[in-house]
Amino acid sequence: MTTSQHEISDEIAKIQADSPGGAPLLDFAPYRSTTLRHPTKEPLHVDPEGAELLAPVFGHSDVDAVEADLTLQRGGEPIGERIRVHGRVLDGDGRPVRRQLVEVWQANAAGRYSHQGDQHPAPLDPNFTGVGRCLTDDDGWYSFTSIKPGPYPWRNHHNAWRPAHIHFSLFGTDFTQRLITQMYFPGDQLLALDPIAQSITDPAALARLVASYDHAQSEHEWLLGYRWDIVLTGSHATYLEPSDD
């Protein structure tokens, strides 16, 4: 593990010059763990049918409202910079994804996950699990209250650091719209160095993973607001009801 950040950044630059793309490259050697885990055959083009046309349904029997506030779950105040992240989930045609499940997870303010596999020697926060869920509302809006996650080191190469991020898991109306991704924070200097983020080789596409600071959501003497909208791929269903926005 002697590869330097400089060498990784050179590898990234070469690939990006050759193949700018909006979806992450699955074969992306700068992220070393992809080496044996990316398919090498072209995907088979298939028209979705049956269960592929219908995403699973979730409701208020699945999610409690309190699960959207990651600062409330352990009885005491977690340490860190209190934030709210909110935005809309839209489908590929701009329609809101209504009453659908959003799951999030993140490191604590010190950059450590409350996961037994994370051995980074930063403190755990007894008042923070970093796990939340909510349902989008009738206009596709979601909102989470949390703590700004810290960046953390990982073993991809020497002195490798992940930019601060929140993992998001999303469903649409079709099973084929399933998405798991990561939201980044504006102005993070680590983003340009990160092989996971840079696997999205088109800068405009990567910019869609970066939230914007939203002062209108910030609360006086309480928290800072961020806005991040999520656009899923297109639905294959034929909708009879018109979009109402």
Next chain:
Amino acid sequence: MTESTPGQTVGPFFHHALAFPGDSELVPFGSAGSVVLHGYVYDGAGDPVPDAMIEIRQSDASGVVPRIGGSLRRRGAGFTGWGRSCTDGAGHYWFSTVEPGLPFFAVTVFARGLLDRLFTRIYLPGAADAVEGLVSEREADGRLRFDLHLQGPSETVFFKFPRT
């Protein structure tokens, strides 16, 4: 069409967030009419992938794709047609479910080291018009077995759908 938000790897530290009690039991294990769908996830060296997550979506036994909530709390919800299984240290995933009337399980695969989700199908044995290579095997004890290979000579057929 608006430009869609790109995916990113699920990473290594998702179990405490995405696993939940009963996540892989679409019907209770061992209940009447249930079947186990299971297998292993392998990388390109043939080693098991212990940090993958598989999700399935399916119809019920009569061919109807359920549109009811309750998957996260299972108890009393009825058959929701969706489940999630995180692989264990041996790369093993499993579901307790029913054999779908529409003859395949729709599948998504996530893993550390996999930068975006993969789609595939697992067909029931003997399904007409099955995609070659995606048919599960009936084991002697009645379980359905299907291994997923992210890479290598036995690489699983993964899909690209229109509009994705």
